[in-house]
Amino acid sequence: MKTGVFFHTEFSLKDWPIIGNKFRNFPGVMKNVLSLEGVSLFESKPATEEMLLKVHTKAHLKEVKQAWYYKGATLAVGGCMEASGRIAKGELVNALVFSVAAGHHAEPSYAWGGTYLSCTGPSVAHVREEFGITRFAILDTDSHHGNGTRAVFRDDQEILHVCFCDDDRIEGNGTKIDVNAGWRTNDEEYLDKVRKEFFTRVRDFKPFIIFHNFGHDTCEGDYGDRGLTQSFFPLLAEEVKKCADEICEGRYVIITHGGYLREVAEHIFPRIVEILARP
Numbered sequence: 001m002k003t004g005v006f007f008h009t010e011f012s013l014k015d016w017p018i019i020g021n022k023f024r025n026f027p028g029v030m031k032n033v034l035s036l037e038g039v040s041l042f043e044s045k046p047a048t049e050e051m052l053l054k055v056h057t058k059a060h061l062k063e064v065k066q067a068w069y070y071k072g073a074t075l076a077v078g079g080c081m082e083a084s085g086r087i088a089k090g091e092l093v094n095a096l097v098f099s100v101a102a103g104h105h106a107e108p109s110y111a112w113g114g115t116y117l118s119c120t121g122p123s124v125a126h127v128r129e130e131f132g133i134t135r136f137a138i139l140d141t142d143s144h145h146g147n148g149t150r151a152v153f154r155d156d157q158e159i160l161h162v163c164f165c166d167d168d169r170i171e172g173n174g175t176k177i178d179v180n181a182g183w184r185t186n187d188e189e190y191l192d193k194v195r196k197e198f199f200t201r202v203r204d205f206k207p208f209i210i211f212h213n214f215g216h217d218t219c220e221g222d223y224g225d226r227g228l229t230q231s232f233f234p235l236l237a238e239e240v241k242k243c244a245d246e247i248c249e250g251r252y253v254i255i256t257h258g259g260y261l262r263e264v265a266e267h268i269f270p271r272i273v274e275i276l277a278r279p
């Protein structure tokens with residue numbers, strides 16, 4: 001077993017905040033790649049309140065618990081935690097984690113933009129507690145600034161967070177980076193920026209796992225359109241996988257983020273599973 005795909009049928013049944021019903025035809029559209037050698041489909045289990053409280057305040061959790069999307073959000077976080085734990089145990093090398101209502105806009109006590117619980121926060125806490133492993137990198141190529149991920153790890157210098165958004169900024173002794181991705185870019189220019197701004201830094205940083213907040217709202221016609229084509233996303237996953245192969249024995253967790261175009265999601269995620277499963 002090598003590649004884990006973490007999904008729950010709940011994700012396909014609802015029209016989620018911001019991303020809509022883009023997972024309506026999942027996991028069916030991945031049928032062919034799920035049968036590839038080394039690929040396993042896991043049903044995401046909910047994160048416990050205890051784990052969520054490692055990152056979020058009681059008041060924030062109380063508020064999110066009242067929302068209809070709470071169950072979906074806890075399943076997304078739980079999937080990410082399990083993927084990370086299985087990678088730390090050596091049972092998996094990499095994973096694609098489906099996420100709804102959870103992700104990079106969730107700060108400890110505030111959230112917006114369709115993501116209300118942190119995925120990487122509880123996952124990092126879980127691997128640190130269970131395995132004593134401390135260093136992680138988080139790449140964020142969603143169109144928008146990952147304010148939540150940044151807030152959760154702001155003072156944590158064992159987390160490298162490189163976020164492609166609208167400003168060029170370096171904080172936290174070089175561990176918290178924002179890169180201006182540009183609004184009218186193209187596939188090759190964006191990939192070049194990832195190589196230059198992420199690959200060079202992550203090689204020096206030497207994390208145990210690379211997490212990837214993988215939005216596709218940057219695609220032409222989507223709500224965070226930066227001029228990228230559908231072909232960009234599998235290429236990006238392929239390059240980051242190669243980087244992970246080189247620096248951290250392939251340990252790589254992709255977490256789905258923004259983007260509401262169903263045809264883009266259905267095009268890219270089966271291809272990404274195939275890429276992750278390659279030897």
Ligand SMILES: [Zn+2]
Binds near residue numbers: 142144215217224259
């Ligand atoms: Zn976004």
Ligand SMILES: [Zn+2]
Binds near residue numbers: 178179
């Ligand atoms: Zn940013």
